[in-house]
Amino acid sequence: MIHDVGHNCYMQVAISGAGIAGAALGHWLHRTGHTPTLFEQAPQFRTGGYMTDFWGVGYQVAKRMGLEEPIRKAGYRIESLRSVGRHGEVKAELGVNVFRRMVGEDFTSLPRGDLAAAIYETIEDEVETVFGDSIAAVEQRGDGVRLAFENGPPRDFDLLIGADGLHSNVRRLVFGPEREFEHYLGCKVAACVVDGYRPREELIYFTYNISGRQVGRVSLRDDRTMFLFIFRDQHEDAGLTPKEQLQNQFRDAGWECREMLAALDDVDDSTSTW
Numbered sequence: 017m018i019h020d021v022g023h024n025c026y027m028q029v030a031i032s033g034a035g036i037a038g039a040a041l042g043h044w045l046h047r048t049g050h051t052p053t054l055f056e057q058a059p060q061f062r063t064g065g066y067m068t069d070f071w072g073v074g075y076q077v078a079k080r081m082g083l084e085e086p087i088r089k090a091g092y093r094i095e096s097l098r099s100v101g102r103h104g105e106v107k108a109e110l111g112v113n114v115f116r117r118m119v120g121e122d123f124t125s126l127p128r129g130d131l132a133a134a135i136y137e138t139i140e141d142e143v144e145t146v147f148g149d150s151i152a153a154v155e156q157r158g159d160g161v162r163l164a165f166e167n168g169p170p171r172d173f174d175l176l177i178g179a180d181g182l183h184s185n186v187r188r189l190v191f192g193p194e195r196e197f198e199h200y201l202g203c204k205v206a207a208c209v210v211d212g213y214r215p216r217e218e219l220i221y222f223t224y225n226i227s228g229r230q231v232g233r234v235s236l237r238d239d240r241t242m243f244l245f246i247f248r249d250q251h252e253d254a255g256l257t258p259k260e261q262l263q264n265q266f267r268d269a270g271w272e273c274r275e276m277l278a279a280l281d282d283v284d285d286s287t288s289t290w
């Protein structure tokens with residue numbers, strides 16, 4: 017299946033995961049003449065996720081992918097990071113301009129899903145993506161790999177690349193169980209986007225910290241608000257759902273935690289990062 021054209025070998029490449037890495041890889045493989053196929057287990061392209069600061073090498077690569085304009089449009093020019101106390105009193109405020117002066121203007125903040133979507137839009141009409149499926153088995157063959165899927169029929173490729181995130185399915189199938197590679201750092205993270213939350217303040221990243229726990233809140237366009245919860249916890253969760261764990265950790269934590277937890281009731285789990 018490797019097509020040799022002059023000195024170039026063009027390959028059929030299976031990519032597991034249509035997130036930031038999968039979409040970026042799909043972009044570059046397609047652009048250099050290969051035929052990538054993305055396999056994404058979610059039924060549709062995943063949006064949502066936490067706010068990421070995007071700058072440095074990643075920003076320069078995005079520029080070379082022709083993505084600067086969509087990323088700037090999707091991004092937020094956050095003005096300050098405001099740390100508040102239990103009753104909302106301001107404990108500290110850090111102007112982001114200090115950081116901007118250090119790294120220059122090639123810097124924006126945008127939700128993980130919006131970054132992934134901007135990359136994916138460059139290839140979605142040209143690269144095959146199979147949604148709602150996951151690789152079930154990988155068979156190494158002399159000239160490539162045969163993949164079996166949870167839903168679809170088996171397919172052959174020259175190369176398989178795992179871009180399926182922190183809990184990679186391909187790593188598990190090829191190298192073994194996650195516990196052999198994972199080094200748990202003692203913290204859990206949850207992020208989600210809610211509609212119509214109040215209060216809202218534009219371009220300020222709010223953070224509330226108490227021992228072992230942190231909450232972040234940032235207002236997004238279209239009357240949406242992003243929440244980020246981080247907490248220290250044991251690795252096992254005693255069978256509790258992510259929302260139940262958040263209730264246990266933050267119900268009595270102070271600041272706006274109760275209101276934020278109440279707003280989670282309507283959140284669609286598929287667009288959240290738990």
Ligand SMILES: Cc1cc2nc3c(=O)[nH]c(=O)nc-3n(C[C@H](O)[C@H](O)[C@H](O)COP(=O)(O)OP(=O)(O)OC[C@H]3O[C@@H](n4cnc5c(N)ncnc54)[C@H](O)[C@@H]3O)c2cc1C
Pocket residue numbers: 032033034035036037038055056057058062066067068069070074128132149150151179180181182183184185205
């Ligand atoms: C709280 C937090 C803040 C962060 N802030 C920053 C920041 O400021 N700046 C920064 O540069 N980075 C930041 N990061 C890191 C950055 O978000 C990640 O490095 C990046 O999302 C990783 O991209 P990825 O494509 O590897 O994984 P993901 O973007 O997670 O994509 C993985 C994809 O694989 C899919 N998938 C999973 N399992 C399967 C399967 N079995 N079959 C098919 N598909 C599957 C998933 O649905 C998903 O679409 C942050 C991370 C966290 C947790």
